[in-house]
Amino acid sequence: MPILPKNVSDQVREMFTGLKDPVELVLVDDGSDSELHTLLDEVQALSDSVRYRRASASQASEFGLDQDLLPAIALGGPHGYSRARFVGAPAGHEFGVLIQDILDVSQERIELSEATKRYLEGLTEDVHLQVFTTPT
Amino acid sequence: MAMYSPHVVADMVDANEFMDLTRKHRVRGVPKTVINDGANSVEGAVPEEYLLNAIKAVVQGD
Numbered sequence A: 001m002p003i004l005p006k007n008v009s010d011q012v013r014e015m016f017t018g019l020k021d022p023v024e025l026v027l028v029d030d031g032s033d034s035e036l037h038t039l040l041d042e043v044q045a046l047s048d049s050v051r052y053r054r055a056s057a058s059q060a061s062e063f064g065l066d067q068d069l070l071p072a073i074a075l076g077g078p079h080g081y082s083r084a085r086f087v088g089a090p091a092g093h094e095f096g097v098l099i100q101d102i103l104d105v106s107q108e109r110i111e112l113s114e115a116t117k118r119y120l121e122g123l124t125e126d127v128h129l130q131v132f133t134t135p136t
Numbered sequence B: 001m002a003m004y005s006p007h008v009v010a011d012m013v014d015a016n017e018f019m020d021l022t023r024k025h026r027v028r029g030v031p032k033t034v035i036n037d038g039a040n041s042v043e044g045a046v047p048e049e050y051l052l053n054a055i056k057a058v059v060q061g062d
Helices: A006-016 A035-044 A057-063 A093-107 A114-121 B019-024 B048-059
Strands: A023-029 A050-056 A072-077 A084-087 A127-133 B008-014 B032-035 B040-043
Touching (some): A006 A093, A023 A035, A023 A093, A035 A050, A035 A093, A050 A057, A072 A093, A084 A093, A093 B008, A114 B048, A127 B048, B032 B048, B040 B048
Parallel strands (some): A023 A050, A084 B008, A127 B008
Antiparallel strands (some): A023 A072, A072 A084, A127 B032
8 A cells, every 4th residue: 555645646746747856765774664754655656757766874974864764765866865854754744745746846946035045045053944744 | 055065954853753852942822933953933824935044054164
């Protein structure tokens, strides 16, 4: 049984027709069977522009990830790995965020106000944002 | 923001899966955005400007 209901996979397949550059999904985890692995495998199947692979927990630092906070998903685009990552499974509403992020990375789409862009361009310190969510 | 600035990293964290971290940052409602390991935080799905101000409050010494 697939994890994604047919209406959802149809919708995502349609959204993925807007993909520009290829996107790589990397699941960093212990390599065991998991719903997350199955889910990403199903997502990959929805477009030729989406590739999925797994990396071991010992490789977490290569993606700037914390080895104690796994599983995590890194997104690779035309300019390397995105600094927007998913820690834990993107379930519920977060699945939609994952799909949007795949599109953003592929299309290099930035939806920020000019004021925010100006501020970020002048930023010299590192900022780490952790957005806590629950699958509802 | 993380896609725009090389100085910004953003993690979407499943609060249910990482209870220690959720407790550490006193996450009671979601979404909650924690900035620089607790230097500041924002609760709720706030407008971009609101989040930006919360970041500014942390890096003001810039």
